[in-house]
């Protein structure tokens with residue numbers, strides 16, 4: 069059974085479009101499930117073009133421009149190429165950008181350099197940043213390095229969301245103190261992810277965002293399938309449960325938060 073939330077439309081704050089799937093069909097299926105607003109996120113130059121095309125294809129759709137830490141080695145000295153996307157009114161964020169020391173597909177110093185350049189770009193074009201941060205197990209170095217860069221970014225007036233937040237409550241508090249929004253994905257429905265449910269209890273109402281991170285991380289009961297924005301209501305339901313409020317309330321506040329952060 070599909071869960072539908074029609075009274076209060078949901079804002080999908082992070083998904084990756086698939087060029088093999090019809091944009092119109094994707095949007096229709098999402099909107100049938102009550103997911104009215106869609107932000108297409110990017111990993112590199114090619115996916116930024118795809119996300120832009122998705123956003124251009126229909127109303128209530130926007131996109132972000134940026135390079136995921138996995139791809140930075142191929143994008144050194146290319147950051148300025150992304151400035152042109154910011155001229156498009158549908159470009160509402162720079163991202164996803166950040167640090168990934170778990171896979172570490174690119175060397176740390178290159179990740180740091182490109183991340184810093186993108187944060188500068190975000191300030192220059194006055195857009196919020198969508199942040200990816202993942203550590204190696206038992207290490208906090210990615211969080212430490214991300215925090216230091218975001219501290220400067222925030223002091224300079226920058227706004228940001230840590231997307232797919234899976235860190236500790238302590239780190240969540242530190243980022244919240246910088247003005248962060250935290251994006252919660254389907255991981256919140258996974259039995260082992262008690263840390264995410266703990267974090268959920270300390271996020272203020274005005275800093276919570278929800279996202280699927282499609283095609284990854286399909287929520288229970290769709291776990292194992294290719295994810296889709298139409299599954300976002302399962303995440304909203306779980307969050308509502310954990311915070312002991314109605315799902316309409318979660319829809320209302322996360323949509324308002326996304327519109328505020330992305331200046332929509």
Ligand SMILES: [Zn+2]
Nearest residue numbers: 082109164281
């Ligand atoms: Zn993503």
